[in-house]
Amino acid sequence: MSGGWSRGLVMGLAAIVWGLGLSAARAQAPTVDDSALVERGAYLARAADCMPCHTSDPAKPYAGGLGLNTPFGTLYSVNITSDQTTGIGGWSFEDFRRALHDGIRKDGAYLYPAMPFDAYAGITEDDLKALWAYVRRIPAVNAPNRANGLAFPFDIRLGMLAWRELFFRPETFAPTAGKSDAWNRGAYLVEALGHCSDCHSPRNVMGAIKGKALFTGAEIDGFYAPDIASAALAKNWNRDQLVQFLKTGSAPGKTTVFGPMAEVVHDSLAYLTDADLAAMATYLLDSPPPSDVPAPQKVSALAPDVYARTARTFIDNCAACHQVQGTGLLGAIPPLARNPAVTAAEPYNVIAVVLQGLKADARFGAMPSFAGRLSDEQVADLANYVRTSWGNTAAPNATPAMVAIWRRTMSVPDYGTQAASAFDCAQVGGAPGAPGPNPKAVAALSAAIAGGNRDVSSLVASYQGASPDAAPAQVVDALMAAYCPVVAAGGGEDYQKYARLRAFTLQAAADVSFRTQPSLPDVPVVWASPAGKSLVAHEPRSLAGPLVCPASAPVPAALRAAAASLLGTPALPVPGDKGGDLARELAAKNPRARLADVANALILTYCGRVAAGAGLEPAQQHAYVEGFGQQVIQTLQVEP
Template sequence: MNKIAAVVLATVCAVVALVWALNLQDEPDLSAPAVAVAATPELLARGAYLARAGNCAACHTTRGGMPYAGGRGIDTPFGTVYSSNLTPDTKTGIGNWSSAEFWRALHNGRSKDGRLLYPAFPYTSYTAVTRADSDALYAYLHSLPATEQAATPHALRWPFKLQPALAVWRALYFRPGSFQPEATQSAEWNRGAYLVRGLGHCGACHTARNALGASSSLDLAGGMIPVQNWYAPSLTSPHEAGVADWPRDDIVRLLQTGVAPRGSVLGPMAEVVLQSTQYLSAEDLGAMATYLQALPPSAPEPRRDAAPATARVLQRGAQLYGQQCAQCHGEQGQGVAGAYPALAGNRAVTMASTANLVQTVLGGGYAPATAGNPRPFGMPPYVLVLNDSDIAAVLTHIRSAWGNQAAGVSELDVNRLRASQGQ
């Protein structure tokens, strides 16, 4: 028994040592004297631009609150994480942080005191941000008005709230890194890759997560957004949101205005365009387009097994479509150019995941009001107009009419999403 206990103890010690070592990988040296970052007008402007590119204000600002003062709750499958105060307040913000400590937060996912940060703050992507860009962000944030706003304690379940549990997660799923340009690619492609993989953290939504909330890769092949229950479509699949065959200018237009001839953004992506990508330069948006067009295509979308819709359901769906939808989307699902999207041949309608369709019918569909599209057309919510059976029927009709050949939507699919939104 003593030998077994000794082996177990040795194994535990070895695992602890490995976890500890993996969590200390690539740690910056904070013992050196702090080097002041010269806050020139050019650096501050660059930092403001980078903060837009990272959409930092979206998470670090509460509704109606002071910009970057934190306190916004970010719901996760493990509880709620509250964002931190990024203003230069010395008591509750980052006023006492050095540029090296700020860099460590981005690159290593550690706070000023060495505490491990929860990956709701996407340091798994931000680790690719360069030190120069980190310093520009630091200078910009320190130029903001200091706002005293104490941190709201996280509301995470046990054991996810424990630092040792987070250390194990990081040992399994996180390695600090840096962006390495690919010599075989153009400068534009590399700039696009840097923005998409790093500050843009596109993979945070467009890559599937496992049961522990980790992405095994940054393949951008699509995934459900936890808790929000919107599906971030694959950026590599021609059946979902792949743009390999789009004109490059249309991709730029979509990211800049929220609408393009072959698609528009709704849901969480509308917020990204509204607060982030519409402010990026045409050069950076073009670089992102170049990178996205060059992504390796994913395998063809598998057909979802589903029982064929009954004639009664299709008839009911067609009737509801004529009553509720045809006025805008057309009798044949042809839509109205520049206003209401066509539903015939629309891959947002026919892709395997129906989550976004149901969410749009329940809560309405609104493109962002951007400088390039200041008065977008929208779709009203039907949450109080149609019941689960009605929504399932009309969406089943839309997915099978006018040449569309997608599986139907079940009443259970609708009910689950309605319940998840408390509607």
């Protein structure tokens, strides 16, 4: 009764190290005698059948490398020994807990549903600590992990947003009132540690277990995992027979185990106590009929079909910024979970923001209007969805009629309405008496863009090669004129087309601006670049490796000194609103300074403070500087 599409794919502790992003920090050596905890953890690891899936070479137990087949490609189990380089020797308990309970690996990426973190989420805190005590003592084996062989688009982990929103809530196992201790112990072993449903239940096209089909059987590794729902078992089995089968793999007059289940018995179930096996049998013979809806929908006030439909609306329009589980992004995007503005008695706050959007301020970035993209019914459903999800308990009292009234009476931006003007492109040639972009060069660029070339730098170079005397503003106009027809021919609402054209034009302005400042280094951190009267954020090429602060950047020394004095030695990380306040204050004190220099002076200073911070991993350092820099740049972008 062990795990997922492939038994190997989902066993044990695969969640812990999927696609490792390992820390170089060494785990602290234990300072107390916790041998009893380690022994208990070893028992729990047996119950979860961890070792077989993480062992391809019997001489190197737990060192990973076993090929695991899924409908979406091949995954390879990973090294979970205490090796510091290729194993999990640098993990903390919190890293371990987050992987098993939340389905999020150490570097923040989402785990695939093939790993049964939806079952492991039920493991209690005490058992997680015991498992960790055992796992961290697995002898180190230096065995590099193999790259997974998932096919596109399944190799893109961001696609897990939709899966998690629709099918997953990280809830620890809770006993069922009115049931015996043995029944509840069996439920815990079957549903959480043993994750029996992962082999014995069919899945939908998204890889989630089908609601009412729980335990009703599924194909696994070329074998058929039989129906073990209570209705089927109770017809042919009694508790003693089932206990004997689980312990030995054989029940006289019934069956003998074979295929993947034989390994489960040999490596896991045979080591469990008689009391635990009896508890599992008690539960399996009396397991409740499964719910028709996934866990997130069971706690929703919305009808299942409305929930499923609106969850996809949320994923398509909101989750990229507000995040799955509605947590938002610190210093950039406000949370929706437990937000008083979201859970107010009336839904007008949510309706207004969806229809109108929000301007950027010192705390958060701008949000576009969705009035032109979502119907009145979709806006009402979305308002009710965010008001009743992720622990929010507000009334789902938004209606399409309410949205329609607000749409008529509010000042909804033109670019966000369905009555917005058609998306038109300016004609190339310039105003009367004024030279415009080179029409032939623009046509050539437009053909290149339509053919798939989106490399702004190469497009700028191509136009400058065709028109070497073109002023910087004319180069930007030329690229905008070339890209506009491509955008116009694409799909989407008008406001989306305007947004794409504006983003492309800002990139072109940034590139041209960099070319007029040849001394500007290729900085390894977020960087502000002038774009006309505004700013754009120039992102670093890579966030991998140690944080490196630019040593020689063209920022006036006096401005850097002023930034250092203003910032002081803050506690890390500086909150997002504080970054905006600092940006405005430094700009006000230096009115003649370029806004790009103001932003970069603060970024450089803060980078130095973060680099000198004790106990920070590189990923944390990059995240702190990136978040601070984006907040500073976004604040100054809207300054007059």
